[in-house]
Amino acid sequence: xxxxxxxxxxxxxxxxxLVGALWIWASAAAPDAVTAxxxxxxxxxxxxxxxxxxxxNGSEYRLSDLRGQAVxxxxxASWCTPCRAEMPAMQTVYQEYHERGFEILAVNTTFQxxxxxxxxxxxxxxxxxxxxxxIDGSTSSLYQIxxxxxxxxxxxxxxxxxxxxxxxxxxxxxxxxxxxxxEDGR
Amino acid sequence: MLPVLNVGPLALQTPGLILLxxxxxxxxxxxxxxxxxxxxxxxxxxxxxxxxxxxxxxxRLFYAARYSDAFISSxxxxxxxxxxxxxxxxxxxxxxxxxxxxxNRARLPGWRTLDVLTPLFAVLGIAIALANLASGAGFGAPxxxxxxxxxxxxxxxxxxxxxxxxxxxxxxxxIHPRTAGWLxxxxxxxxxxAALSAAARLFLEAFRGDSVLVSNGxxxxxxxxxxxxxxxxxxxYRQMAEPAEEGAPSAMxxxxxxxxxxxxxEAVxxxxxEAAQDSVEEALQEAAPAAPETSDSRxxxxxxxxxxxx
Numbered sequence: 001x002x003x004x005x006x007x008x009x010x011x012x013x014x015x016x017x018l019v020g021a022l023w024i025w026a027s028a029a030a031p032d033a034v035t036a037x038x039x040x041x042x043x044x045x046x047x048x049x050x051x052x053x054x055x056x057n058g059s060e061y062r063l064s065d066l067r068g069q070a071v072x073x074x075x076x077a078s079w080c081t082p083c084r085a086e087m088p089a090m091q092t093v094y095q096e097y098h099e100r101g102f103e104i105l106a107v108n109t110t111f112q113x114x115x116x117x118x119x120x121x122x123x124x125x126x127x128x129x130x131x132x133x134x135i136d137g138s139t140s141s142l143y144q145i146x147x148x149x150x151x152x153x154x155x156x157x158x159x160x161x162x163x164x165x166x167x168x169x170x171x172x173x174x175x176x177x178x179x180x181x182x183e184d185g186r
Numbered sequence: 187m188l189p190v191l192n193v194g195p196l197a198l199q200t201p202g203l204i205l206l207x208x209x210x211x212x213x214x215x216x217x218x219x220x221x222x223x224x225x226x227x228x229x230x231x232x233x234x235x236x237x238x239x240x241x242x243x244x245x246r247l248f249y250a251a252r253y254s255d256a257f258i259s260s261x262x263x264x265x266x267x268x269x270x271x272x273x274x275x276x277x278x279x280x281x282x283x284x285x286x287x288x289x290n291r292a293r294l295p296g297w298r299t300l301d302v303l304t305p306l307f308a309v310l311g312i313a314i315a316l317a318n319l320a321s322g323a324g325f326g327a328p329x330x331x332x333x334x335x336x337x338x339x340x341x342x343x344x345x346x347x348x349x350x351x352x353x354x355x356x357x358x359x360x361i362h363p364r365t366a367g368w369l370x371x372x373x374x375x376x377x378x379x380a381a382l383s384a385a386a387r388l389f390l391e392a393f394r395g396d397s398v399l400v401s402n403g404x405x406x407x408x409x410x411x412x413x414x415x416x417x418x419x420x421x422x423y424r425q426m427a428e429p430a431e432e433g434a435p436s437a438m439x440x441x442x443x444x445x446x447x448x449x450x451x452e453a454v455x456x457x458x459x460e461a462a463q464d465s466v467e468e469a470l471q472e473a474a475p476a477a478p479e480t481s482d483s484r485x486x487x488x489x490x491x492x493x494x495x496x
Contacts, residue, residue, distance in 0.1 A: 004426045013419045020388050020412050027392030028403035041338040043322060045396060089260070146190040147197035164270060165189060165199060172263030173270050175256035 037159045042143040044162055048073065048154045051139040053107065053132035056119060061105060061130055064158065070097075070181030071154040072104045072174075075134075075145050078117040083149040086168035087125055093174045094129045101156075102178055104129035109148065111137035153177045155184050187322045187337065201317035202269075208313020215305035215361065225302045229292050233299070234306070236288045237281040244280020245272035252276075297373030297425070304376045308357035311383060315350035324349065327395040343393040352386040373425045381418035387411035 040049040048071075052062040063071065074090065076083035087106075094104050108118045110133045122131055134140050143152065151164040161181060164173075191198040213234060220227045249271050250257045250264055257263055263271065289299055318324035326335075326343025334341035360379050388411040391397060397405040 006423070006427060009423055009426065013423065016385070016419065017412070017416055020385070020415060023388065023392070024404060024408045024412060027405070027408070029397060029399055029405065030403060039339050043325075043338050046338060146192070147199075162270070164268075166197065170263035170266035170268050170271060171260035172250075172253065172256040173266070173268050175259060176253045176271075179256070 037157070042152065042160070042163065044160050046160055047158055048152060048160050049142045051142060053105075053134060053139060055130040055132050056122070059130070061132055063105065063154070066103055066105075066154075067158050068156050069101045069103050070156060070178060070184075072102075072178070073143070073152040073154060074104060074106045075109060075140060075143065075148060075150045076106060077109045077113040077148055078121045079113065080148045082167035084121065086149060087121075087127060089169065089171040089174055090129070091125060091127055092171060093178055097178050097182065098129075100182055102182060105132055106130065107132045107134050107139055109137065109140050109145070110135045111140070153181060155181055187320065189321045200320040201323075204317040204320060205310075205313050208310050208316075209306075212306035212309030212313070215309055215357075216303055219305050219361065220302045223298070223302065225298065229294060230302060232292070233285055233288050233294065234303075237285040240284030241277040241281030242272075244284075245274065245277025248273035248276025248280070295372070297376070300373060300376035304379045305357070305361055307376075308353065308360055308379055311353035312350055312357060315346050315353055319344075319346035319350065323396075325395050326393050329393075342395055345390065345393050345395070348390050348393060349386075352390060353383075356382045356386065371425055374422060377418050377422045377425060381415055381422060384411045384415035384418060388415060 037045065038047055040047045042049060048063060050062065050064045052060055054060050063073070072090070074083075074086075076087075078084070090104060090106070094102070106127070106129060108115070108131055110118070115133065118131065132139075143150070147165055149167040149169075151167070151169060153161045153164075155161045161184070162177060188200050191200050191203065213231070216230060216234075217227050219225075220230045246264065252273060288294075289296065315324070322337060324346055325337050326345035326348075328340045329343050330341065331343070333344065335344045335347075336342075356379060359382065360375055388408050391405050391407045391411065394405070394407075397407060400406050400409065
């Protein structure tokens with residue numbers, strides 16, 4: 001084993017730390033490097049991809065029209081047990097926070113679901129938030145849905161704050177996230 | 187990117203599976219390291235599981251305390267399986283505290299315990315990078331380089347692969363037998379891992395596209411990594427200059443590089459801590475008969491580790 005040489009070690013340490021400090025300075029991000037908030041992608045920090053779908057009453061909802069509000073985009077199907085399990089909590093928080101600027105867009109993956117079953121389930125639970133029909137699967141594809149439920153918490157400025165894959169989401173989780181969204185950008 | 191693995195009707199979250207696999211492989215690697223150095227593997231497992239349980243429970247409790255209003259409205263959420271209802275910093279603090287309490291009660295030597303745990307940390311480093319690759323987290327900055335990957339609407343540096351390769355190299359360095367001579371002093375294996383990991387973060391963070399910036403575009407992760415690197419280098423200097431800090435006599439450190447030395451050193455430490463023996467020479471006499479047996483078992487253990495053979 002080589003003998004430990006304190007002087008050589010000190011020189012080595014100082015050199016390494018100096019090179020490290022220079023690298024931090026040299027690799028600083030350019031002022032326009034942080035563009036994620038303007039690029040549409042289904043990922044935290046990116047702009048939520050825009051879509052327009054009709055609800056159970058025939059009204060059209062466009063995500064970008066809701067800019068300024070906190071939005072939960074929830075992808076679901078009536079045959080998906082965790083999706084059904086989290087709906088009561090979603091209804092509870094919707095009733096509590098809707099007046100404060102919170103909206104839920106519950107996008108039913110209609111291309112792989114039965115709309116009658118979905119409506120029957122919604123009526124059974126007395127859901128009052130918009131249920132949107134993704135008939136051709138384009139919105140599910142846009143959001144790269146691979147599992148259900150998948151939820152996107154969207155900030156007032158239209159960027160995604162968090163993506164939750166799987167469920168059911170606990171009511172406390174919904175409350176914490178919604179409070180954060182409503183506080184943000186005030 | 188493969189965030190979800192669909193197995194029949196089940197949608198398994200790939201990042202979580204990778205982390206669990208990493209924990210298992212890391213514990214196996216740490217167990218090998220423990221066996222090689224004569225460290226009690228039962229205590230190692232007890233320590234890890236005490237930290238894990240405290241980390242999970244503490245993470246949830248810290249979170250509930252922080253957002254108490256939400257949990258008062260729905261107390262059932264305390265038992266929810268949502269991973270989003272955890273406070274990472276609180277969980278880590280609880281795990282560290284539980285680990286320290288167990289180490290104190292079991293009289294585990296601090297530096298030696300960290301050395302034994304280092305392979306676990308190193309494997310977890312690889313697993314975290316691969317979990318990020320699966321989920322698309324920790325993504326790279328846009329680039330036109332030929333090895334760019336398309337992710338989140340742009341061609342980007344495969345930063346997760348850079349991280350995984352760096353973590354793999356660090357793992358090989360810290361467990362490779364040829365480096366054992368440098369790494370056998372108390373704490374040096376762990377501190378080397380910390381310094382190398384900090385250096386890798388310092389360098390590779392420059393290629394990330396999701397860095398948190400402080401003023402003038404400076405990346406906060408690089409500042410934190412530089413500080414960790416500085417502390418690790420300073421601590422390494424101390425450990426290298428004073429190899430006998432935990433009670434092992436310097437003569438023993440220089441005596442050889444085989445398991446007999448390791449076993450003797452451990453025995454000296456335990457004897458010194460538990461019985462406060464009057465002289466180190468007596469401890470060495472106690473340790474010496476155990477050395478051949480430990481050395482034999484080390485050879486058998488070593489044969490089963492592929493990286494050792496390389």
